[in-house]
Amino acid sequence: MLIAPSILNIDNLKLSESIKIAAKAGITRFHIDIMDGHFVPNLSFGPQLVADFKRDFPQLEAEVHLMSNNPDDMVPAFVKEGADVMLLHYESMPEDKLNYWLDYLKHHQVKTGMVLNPDTPIEVLTKYMSMLDQVLLMTVYPGFGGQKFIPESTQRINQAVNLLQNKIPVEVDGGINAETAKIARKAGASIFVAGSYIFCQNNIAGQINELNGVLR
Numbered sequence: 001m002l003i004a005p006s007i008l009n010i011d012n013l014k015l016s017e018s019i020k021i022a023a024k025a026g027i028t029r030f031h032i033d034i035m036d037g038h039f040v041p042n043l044s045f046g047p048q049l050v051a052d053f054k055r056d057f058p059q060l061e062a063e064v065h066l067m068s069n070n071p072d073d074m075v076p077a078f079v080k081e082g083a084d085v086m087l088l089h090y091e092s093m094p095e096d097k098l099n100y101w102l103d104y105l106k107h108h109q110v111k112t113g114m115v116l117n118p119d120t121p122i123e124v125l126t127k128y129m130s131m132l133d134q135v136l137l138m139t140v141y142p143g144f145g146g147q148k149f150i151p152e153s154t155q156r157i158n159q160a161v162n163l164l165q166n167k168i169p170v171e172v173d174g175g176i177n178a179e180t181a182k183i184a185r186k187a188g189a190s191i192f193v194a195g196s197y198i199f200c201q202n203n204i205a206g207q208i209n210e211l212n213g214v215l216r
């Protein structure tokens with residue numbers, strides 16, 4: 001089981017100290033949400049954030065969740081700054097481009113993942129299985145932190161785990177807390193993104209321990 005905290009809802013002026021506390025509590029990978037104001041109606045970070053993160057925390061993994069329709073500029077920019085994992089949305093580009101960029105990432109030794117929105121059929125993964133290190137199922141519609149886990153996600157997790165035959169880990173993102181993490185885990189998820197649950201209670205280490213407890 002892996003917890004990848006999303007830094008989206010951290011007070012931007014406290015990013016470094018919050019990351020340090022989470023790392024001390026055992027976190028080895030952080031989930032960095034990139035929103036371009038077009039694919040989703042919100043703006044977040046750019047490649048410089050990943051560069052700064054890898055400069056200050058080279059031992060930690062940067063998992064980039066790319067929510068952008070502009071892969072041609074964005075993918076190389078984040079790879080250049082040291083992204084360790086790049087998660088591409090199925091809905092964000094045509095299939096030939098997805099193939100191209102997954103291939104590019106493999107070539108640059110960057111771990112790959114495909115992200116599906118809550119209303120995208122799980123079967124679309126079939127064609128890409130040989131190119132993926134992980135699959136991310138959105139358990140909310142992307143764009144904002146602090147939303148509610150969509151209950152129908154449980155069945156989708158099950159379906160994806162069956163399709164991937166336990167060979168490719170399934171990650172969940174959106175509305176994850178102690179209760180929904182337990183549900184997602186039971187359905188077969190093994191990587192858990194959590195943002196507001198970890199960073200918005202003024203008790204980062206305590207929240208991480210709590211989540212670790214239910215995932216054990």
Ligand code: DX5
Pocket residue numbers: 006008009031033065140141142143144145146147173174175176193194195196197
């Ligand atoms: C939503 C993002 C998520 C989000 C998670 O578009 O992809 O990573 O920040 O935040 P919580 O855990 O608060 O739902």
Ligand code: ZN
Pocket residue numbers: 006031032033065173193
């Ligand atoms: Zn995300």
